[in-house]
Amino acid sequence: MTKLKLFVLLIFFGFSGIQCNFIMTVNGNPNAKLKITQINNQSNKLTAMNTTNKFEFKPLPYSYDALEPSIDKLTLEVHYSKHHKAYYDNFINAIKGTEAESMDIKDIFRNISKFPMAVRNNSGGYFNHTFYWESMKAKGGGLPTGKLSAAITKTFGSFEEFKKQFSEAGKTRFGSGWAWLCLDDKGILFICSTLNQDNPLMDIAEKKGVPLLTMDVWEHAYYLKYQNKRPDYIDAFWNVINWEEVAKRYEKAIK
Numbered sequence: 001m002t003k004l005k006l007f008v009l010l011i012f013f014g015f016s017g018i019q020c021n022f023i024m025t026v027n028g029n030p031n032a033k034l035k036i037t038q039i040n041n042q043s044n045k046l047t048a049m050n051t052t053n054k055f056e057f058k059p060l061p062y063s064y065d066a067l068e069p070s071i072d073k074l075t076l077e078v079h080y081s082k083h084h085k086a087y088y089d090n091f092i093n094a095i096k097g098t099e100a101e102s103m104d105i106k107d108i109f110r111n112i113s114k115f116p117m118a119v120r121n122n123s124g125g126y127f128n129h130t131f132y133w134e135s136m137k138a139k140g141g142g143l144p145t146g147k148l149s150a151a152i153t154k155t156f157g158s159f160e161e162f163k164k165q166f167s168e169a170g171k172t173r174f175g176s177g178w179a180w181l182c183l184d185d186k187g188i189l190f191i192c193s194t195l196n197q198d199n200p201l202m203d204i205a206e207k208k209g210v211p212l213l214t215m216d217v218w219e220h221a222y223y224l225k226y227q228n229k230r231p232d233y234i235d236a237f238w239n240v241i242n243w244e245e246v247a248k249r250y251e252k253a254i255k
């Protein structure tokens with residue numbers, strides 16, 4: 001090998017490691033592509049330097065009929081596969097080629113006032129629905145237990161009073177939006193509601209906090225079964241709450 005060829009090869013590969021560029025799929029999902037830009041020869045580890053799509057459209061954690069009769073199969077199917085999917089697709093399109101592509105969703109929310117409305121609406125629609133699906137389960141309902149139960153009683157006086165206030169937040173949300181149970185920065189529970197696809201993690205929220213439980217009160221969440229009777233849907237929602245998941249979120253938030 002001539003000295004010239006050796007020099008060219010050293011320039012090509014670099015002195016510290018072989019630089020590679022290739023695309024791999026994650027979990028067989030062609031939409032979730034990691035752009036691997038470097039292989040470090042010394043540690044022999046792949047380092048993901050950038051993601052072309054870090055935001056995952058998670059599978060629904062149960063079947064479409066799992067929440068029957070409180071939430072009917074058709075509503076859940078349309079809600080997840082059409083509405084939620086559209087928010088996700090529109091969110092991905094809205095951030096394409098921007099710095100938001102590599103940001104954590106919560107960092108986007110912390111700075112949401114600096115983004116266009118398309119990002120605000122669709123990032124919220126993407127996140128809020130995932131959070132809502134995971135707030136429910138088949139054969140849910142009942143009562144919260146442990147530290148969460150004690151905190152609810154301490155803050156609201158009783159579970160019944162909490163239920164009344166949370167339901168009221170959903171019933172009185174004018175137009176479309178969400179009801180939330182959150183933890184504030186002093187470690188105190190509070191109930192709020194947000195308009196459209198806003199949420200309490202956003203910098204534009206009236207009161208910011210860590211979400212623990214949410215209820216979608218957009219008409220698309222209940223209209224096929226309950227038509228204009230939003231209070232009936234809200235009453236039924238209490239039968240499908242996943243209190244174990246809410247308690248886990250609470251335990252994590254107070255640490």
Ligand SMILES: [Fe+2]
Nearest residue numbers: 083216218221
């Ligand atoms: Fe929804």
